[in-house]
Amino acid sequence: MSKQNVIVMGLGYVGCVSAAGLAELGHNVYGVDRDPSKVASVEQARSPFFEAGLDDLIAKNVKAGRLQAGALTAERLAEADVVLLCIGTPSQANGNIDLSHMHRACGEMAALLAPRAKPLAVTIRSTVFPGSCEAILDTYFARHPEVSIVSNPEFLREGTAIKDFLEPSLLVVGGSTDAAAVAVADLYAGLPVAASVVTLRTAETIKYACNAFHAVKIGFANEIGSLASSLGADPAQVMATLCLDKKLNISTAYLKPGFAFGGSCLPKDLRALTYRASRLDLKLPLLDSVLGANEEHLRRGIRQALELPSPRIGIFGLAFKEGTDDLRESPVIALIEHLIGKGREVHVFDPHIQLDEIYGANLSFVVSALPHIGKLLVKSLDRLVEFSGALVIAQRPDAASRERLIASGLPLLDLTRIA
Numbered sequence: 001m002s003k004q005n006v007i008v009m010g011l012g013y014v015g016c017v018s019a020a021g022l023a024e025l026g027h028n029v030y031g032v033d034r035d036p037s038k039v040a041s042v043e044q045a046r047s048p049f050f051e052a053g054l055d056d057l058i059a060k061n062v063k064a065g066r067l068q069a070g071a072l073t074a075e076r077l078a079e080a081d082v083v084l085l086c087i088g089t090p091s092q093a094n095g096n097i098d099l100s101h102m103h104r105a106c107g108e109m110a111a112l113l114a115p116r117a118k119p120l121a122v123t124i125r126s127t128v129f130p131g132s133c134e135a136i137l138d139t140y141f142a143r144h145p146e147v148s149i150v151s152n153p154e155f156l157r158e159g160t161a162i163k164d165f166l167e168p169s170l171l172v173v174g175g176s177t178d179a180a181a182v183a184v185a186d187l188y189a190g191l192p193v194a195a196s197v198v199t200l201r202t203a204e205t206i207k208y209a210c211n212a213f214h215a216v217k218i219g220f221a222n223e224i225g226s227l228a229s230s231l232g233a234d235p236a237q238v239m240a241t242l243c244l245d246k247k248l249n250i251s252t253a254y255l256k257p258g259f260a261f262g263g264s265c266l267p268k269d270l271r272a273l274t275y276r277a278s279r280l281d282l283k284l285p286l287l288d289s290v291l292g293a294n295e296e297h298l299r300r301g302i303r304q305a306l307e308l309p310s311p312r313i314g315i316f317g318l319a320f321k322e323g324t325d326d327l328r329e330s331p332v333i334a335l336i337e338h339l340i341g342k343g344r345e346v347h348v349f350d351p352h353i354q355l356d357e358i359y360g361a362n363l364s365f366v367v368s369a370l371p372h373i374g375k376l377l378v379k380s381l382d383r384l385v386e387f388s389g390a391l392v393i394a395q396r397p398d399a400a401s402r403e404r405l406i407a408s409g410l411p412l413l414d415l416t417r418i419a
């Protein structure tokens with residue numbers, strides 16, 4: 001790790017913790033805030049607010065000469081390698097993000113920025129909507145080719161912020177140049193975390209995805225807990241036991257963006273759960289919304305398939321997922337119905353389904369949904385490709401099938417991967 005000169009703009013929760021933490025890692029840090037009392041507090045080696053351990057960390061690093069605070073000057077800026085913007089980004093009344101403080105801070109910085117030889121990574125630590133970093137670079141630094149913009153979102157939690165800084169759950173960096181992203185990742189080289197270096201917009205989006213995920217997790221646990229309690233089950237035990245499953249529950253399973261879900265269990269059991277909750281006068285808006293969200297996702301896939309530039313559409317996959325011949329509530333059936341309804345000619349290939357081999361509930365389900373299924377199913381991938389003017393992947397293919405589908409050169413819509 002090389003020692004860098006860092007200016008931290010904004011000495012609020014995120015800024016103070018980042019400033020003290022980076023100083024602790026050995027960097028030369030200079031804090032700036034438009035609130036003079038926060039600057040004075042750091043200059044006097046005190047935290048401007050309570051956060052466990054922050055007073056001591058600031059005092060230690062001010063004493064060691066690695067942490068200072070004051071006004072932003074052209075001289076400080078000229079020496080800096082990184083400016084870390086930790087400015088507040090509150091909500092507007094309509095829910096949109098208010099970037100006015102961020103823009104003002106960037107304007108103030110740009111006004112003091114002289115032509116320079118050494119690179120400067122203007123780094124947005126605040127939570128900003130995807131696309132904001134590019135807009136900031138264009139608006140304030142277009143005439144400074146040596147300035148790059150970096151998104152480096154913060155994931156700390158107030159109350160455990162110092163521990164979260166020193167033992168990060170995630171380190172995300174995206175830059176307008178690779179060199180700038182690497183330089184910012186290098187700031188944290190002493191910490192026990194591997195940097196995830198991604199594109200600017202991906203970095204900005206990851207922060208929102210994380211917070212949305214946390215909110216959904218809390219909402220889910222609370223709704224399941226309330227339902228469990230109404231049903232005479234033990235809410236804490238239900239969720240604690242759910243969390244013991246590290247294969248399907250607390251894992252990457254079901255967290256890849258792809259096609260809508262279906263099958264014989266998820267839709268049926270969600271319907272039963274939300275129906276029974278309504279009988280108990282228990283409102284579960286999060287769980288209630290899941291099937292609707294899934295249907296909307298299916299409609300998006302249908303709209304994309306209707307945009308394919310051919311009326312002859314070949315579909316890979318008919319079962320609700322790969323590795324099974326179970327057709328119950330397969331979203332592909334709704335996809336086929338819509339395509340045929342809109343005048344498309346459709347053929348389908350599924351490696352595990354031939355009509356003469358399916359029977360029972362499976363057969364009656366598919367025949368009632370698609371009476372002409374026998375005419376649609378083809379027996380090989382080659383036949384599917386020969387027929388088609390465009391292809392839809394509706395179920396994850398094995399590597400050889402995917403290669404064959406791509407090698408066809410036909411327009412291809414892959415619903416199993418959101419591009």
Ligand SMILES: NC(=O)c1ccc[n+]([C@@H]2O[C@H](COP(=O)([O-])OP(=O)(O)OC[C@H]3O[C@@H](n4cnc5c(N)ncnc54)[C@H](O)[C@@H]3O)[C@@H](O)[C@H]2O)c1
Pocket residue numbers: 009010011012013014015032033034035038086087088089101102104105106108125126127128154155156157158
């Ligand atoms: N607080 C958290 O737990 C947390 C965690 C992760 C991410 N974030 C995100 O980090 C960002 C900062 O959050 P925070 O809680 O530290 O905000 P905060 O309000 O505590 O601090 C923001 C600071 O920026 C200063 N400021 C505003 N305009 C300025 C300017 N032109 N020049 C210098 N300083 C200026 C303010 O005076 C204030 O001290 C937000 O985008 C937030 O969403 C917050």
